Amino acid sequence: MKIKLINATLLDVANSCVLENYTVCIDGSLISFVGENDNLFAQAFNADKVIDFEGDILCAGFINCHSHNAMALFRGLKDDVPLEQWLFDNMFVIEKFLQPKDIYYGTQLGLLEGIKSGITTNLDAYFYPKSIIDANIDLKTRLVCALGATMYDNRLEGLTQEYLSLKDANDLVSFMAYAHSIYTIDTKGLEDTVIFANEYKLPMHIHLAETLKEVGDCVQKFNKTPVQLLEDIGFFEHKCLLAHGVHIDKDDYLILNQHDVSIAHCPASNMKLGSGIAPIHSMLESNINICLGTDGPASNNSIDMFREMYLASMLQKVNLCETNIMSAKTMMRLSTLNGAKALCIDNKIGKIEAGYKADIIRISIKDINMLPINDYYSNVVYSGKPENIKMTMVNGEILYENGVFADHIDVEKIVFECKNAIKRLKFESEIQV
Ligand SMILES: [Zn+2]
Structure with missing residues (x-):
């Protein structure tokens, strides 16, 4: 057409x-x-x-560089509790009962909200990637599927087979090798993720340095910062996108600079979970590519890039007591051009150009x-x-x-299926608001 x-x-x-x-x-x-x-x-x-x-x-x-769209199902579930309690006692518990159909419709609910707020591409990292891919293909949205180890789930062999069966799914879909985090995946799992990325020349994605606890535990266990740990394991031999990067020392900027590493800044999620303020102004000054993500709707609780741009700018201004930083023009770069670069599809999207x-x-x-x-x-x-x-x-x-x-999007059906899914999930997991 x-x-x-x-x-x-x-x-x-x-x-x-x-x-x-x-x-x-x-x-x-x-x-x-x-x-x-x-x-x-x-x-x-x-x-x-x-x-x-x-x-x-x-x-x-807008390019949403870090999301778990299906967590739209958990919007408003167990808000206002400490991060560790929220994650380990609630999210990880209810997630065990998720089925592929829940992911399909939950992802679509998140995508609907994103489409309404101008998001055209999502990096999505969650369970049952085939359901995430199908959800995006059926709505006709662009997806970077983060494929890999989710929670305590080190599975290189299955991962390779899964990738091979999914890789040619659709032109709208590309892939990154993914490990959830250094606190949920053991060293062997992280190493396997690098092997997987090596085999198929994929960029990499991981949550990193989101909380002070994560950094403290890493230093205590490995005598290295999270950035140093990933460098030693080989993550940065590939293009790499780190979600959050709230607590990255300036000493580690050099490592990020020496490699092609981007940070997906998720200001609303970081604020709501009390994680802290990522130093994105000083990172940008150090020529580190910064883009924006909404994170999952359970920790945000919206999928709204207008709000992320606003918060990202305001957080730096208030934190550094400066007004002449993180301008509106800079924020538009973060949500478009920088996002495309971080997702390694800047030859395709992020610009209005023939x-x-x-x-x-x-x-x-x-x-x-x-x-x-x-x-x-x-x-x-x-x-x-x-x-x-x-x-x-x-x-x-x-x-x-x-x-x-558009006619191919059945909003009523998506809403109906999501309401049923969360009702069943709460019953099965015995988690109530
Ligand atoms: Zn996340």
Whole structure:
């Protein structure tokens, strides 16, 4: 299908500028033209569908670099308890009763929320990856599937077979080798994850340095910081994405710099779980790639990149007592360009440019909270909300427009199945709110 988006205000995040009266032409899954409305190519482009943006913002879809979407099932379950208690006494207990069907519909519930807030790509790390992949393929969202050791689950042989059976699932899906964390996976499991990544040349993903306890335990057990431990095990021989990185010493920045390591900053989750404030300003100053993640909806409790951008900026300003850092333009880089780089698909997404995949969102400039427009970037990052999203397109296909999901998305069925799933899970695990 050929689609033409006209009269758009393009946020060119790579060049930190705003381009008004722009047209973007889409041919199939790809952006084929980006230029001014009166360009001859734009005018001659014979589209099946033309959408007049009426001055609304057009930008690359948000990239959620760390999520466990199916945890939408556990939203609001056991909030306001200490992290260790929340994780070990509640999440890990109820998760044992999850079935593939729960993951499928739970993931889709999370994806619906993400689509409504302009998220077009998710890195998802959770149980039953085939269900996560199917959930994304059926909704037509882009996925980076973190495949590997979940909890106390060191299983290289099964992992390889699983990868081989899933790797060609769909063009929308790519993979990372995954180990949950250094406190749930033993050293052998971490080493096996590196072997798996070596075999299939995959980038790597892991939760790291999320809490002071994790760092303290690591130093006590190995006499190394978490970053040093992973370096010694070989994680950084590959491109690597660390979730959280809240408690990483400046001494370890050098190690991250020497390798291709990105940090998925999850400000809402870090705040809610009382984990601390990741030093992302100083990391950015040290040329470490920082992107954004929502983490799971059980520890957030939303999937809303507007909120993550806002919180990420505000946390640094308040922590360092400085206002001239973490600008709105920087936050837009984190949620688009930097995310694509961290997920190793920056040759495909993260930019509005000919040849890139058509992962595009429309943000209204006519809603009350967006008026007046003195600075487009500021309005998106500091005033923007999911309800300002007027269109979400992935791979050239419109998934959501003017408050309505596309025909292939059965919202009622997803909600029905999720309500049944959490009812059963609470009964089986005997966990109640
Ligand atoms: Zn996580």
